[in-house]
Amino acid sequence: MQCLIFYSILPLTILAREYCAGESENDTRFSRSDNYFLLVTDILKDYVKDVRPICEGKPVVVYIDVALRQIQAVSEQSQVLSINAWLRFGWNDCNLSWNVSKYDGIKNVYLPEEKVWIPDICLYDNAEYMLRGLNEYYRVQINSSGFIQYNFPSQLHTSCSLNIKYFPFDVQTCNLTFGSWSYHVFEVTVMNTRIIGDRSSFLANGEWELVDFSITRHSQIYACCKEPYSTVIFQIKIQRKPAVHLLNLILPSILVSAIGLLGFFIPSESGEKISITVTVLLSLAVFHLVISETLPHNSDGLPYLGYFFLGNMLFVGLCCTLCIIVLNIHHVKSDDSKVVRFIRYLKTKKNSINIVNKAKYDVSHISSNHMTTGEVNTHEECSQTNAREKQRKPDLPIQKEYLLMDLLYEMEKSFSAKRKAEELKAELTTFENYVNRFFMILALILFLTLSFMVMNLS
Missing domain, CATH: 1.20.58.390 (Neurotransmitter-gated ion-channel transmembrane domain)
Structure with a gap:
């Protein structure tokens, strides 16, 4: 009997325990939401987003990183490189720090970018009016120490000096130069977080092959100002297929x-x-x-x-x-x-060369008198033969003989x-x-x- 009562009460006990646990979780959730709202209200209460944060008199260090996503186009005529990239900015704002234990362990908050101060980082060789993605609708992440991470995708169109002498076996090198446009190095300093660019999410291009993606940092004094300005240069080296x-x-x-x-x-x-x-x-x-x-x-x-x-x-x-x-x-x-x-x-020159080369076989010593005598004898034999023919055919008319001789002459001339x-x-x-x-x-x-x-x- 006692066992029956115990087993009948046990399900009710479990349900009651679950109900109480759910109520406590809802109370905790509401309490955490209230703390999050209170935290955002407190850190933004006296915050001025239009003023550069000055922490211990040091310049604001902005860390810049670019994850190359895709090479969209390379225009040789307009000298422009178009890419798709993920930009990652990070800097410390001491005016946005808080005590974690005071706000129920909340370590990170996400706020619209128009609520906080954003460094005026720009692409120096930008082929468009402004840098896409910056100061738009993407949110920033702020941790309890005041460090802000601002990540957003962007389409970059940068001017690039292209050398097409070796087309289609050319290799092109283009730079993405990022830096602050208004603040010099003693106010805002840009830094790189690595020496080799992030291409872990890079999509292969059918026309271009990514050869190298390196990062360097420079400081330069321009003609407008006395103070130097720091820049981070992402060098993209591509080769045409x-x-x-x-x-x-x-x-x-x-x-x-x-x-x-x-x-x-x-x-x-x-x-x-x-x-x-x-x-x-x-x-x-x-x-x-x-x-x-x-x-x-x-x-x-x-x-x-x-x-x-x-x-x-x-x-x-x-x-x-x-x-x-x-x-x-x-x-x-x-x-x-x-x-x-x-x-x-050419034949005369060739014969002259042959005569010089074969001088030992020269037969120029033959006497012209002998040749003349032979010709006379031949002529006499022909005359005697003609006379005998005339004696054999005394009745042949003289006209037929001349015609025959003319015919033979013409035939000989034709054959010649x-x-x-x-x-x-x-x-x-x-x-x-x-x-x-x-x-x-x-x-x-x-x-x-x-x-x-x-x-x-x-």
Whole structure:
């Protein structure tokens, strides 16, 4: 019986205990909320946010840190770097400290930024009117010692001197310079909290690769004032990823230029030697008009890639000119042209060199009298043969004999002209092949030089 009474009363006891515990927690919560309200009221009662806190006559030390989040854009034409970052400011304000035990152990409070004094930290090379995120709707955290932490995200647009000579293999270095605009170093001093920037939350960029993110501190005296001003410089070093530009710009340009070399392999008889080089030149011109929009528009430092494209245009134009010269040699038909005279001049020089080199085989000692005697004997034999023919055919008319001799003379003259034309054509063909081969080797050397220059830049 006693056990039944005990077990019947036990649930009521547990419920009563839980109810009392809940009431005590609510009382504690209300009490803590009241203490928080009282704390904020007390620290802001006589606080003046427009006056710089002066604690023991020392300057206010502002700690600055930047967590790089993302590289948004790099404008070569306007010389601006745009990034997304998280800014972290910290400083001590002795006017906002309190005793923790007096306010039920409250160590931190969060207040709107317009309630407290905010140092006028600015980005010295800011490309916009003001620093985004500063003095907006983000709250500050204040601990019991008076140390304030002000963290907020921001989009920074800083002026940066960009060097695009080695585009698209360039490396750019830009600085984020933070400091107080109004207070000198004896009133507000900025300090860095680390020597290497925070990139733990950095998002990779498809065009740029983050190489280095370092932090340094400087003090400098400007022309306006006698006192020095302290700054914290965040140096961002980025390198362009050239894969897209290699695939879309450089490799197609090299391929189109290489097609211009095919003009030297096409026979002159086909009539396509000039047409292929002109087609390549026109296609390269159109291609360069398209890619000119991709190149950075900056006249201070022209990229070497632009000179490479110009060199490709000149190279294809040179190939076209050389093919025209080869075709002119191929279509020479006059025996008195400059090309034929130049070929005969070269042959004369060559024969002179051969005569000098083979002087021991000289046969100039042959007597001219002997040659004359041989010619006379040959003439006499021909005369005797003609006389015998006349004796054999006394009835052949004299007119037919003259006609036959004229016909033989014309045939001999025709054969001689044909032989000379064939010899001239053979000489021109040989000379054309030598010139075409020389021009092809010259164009190939120029093409390899241009390609090597691009590879050297990479």
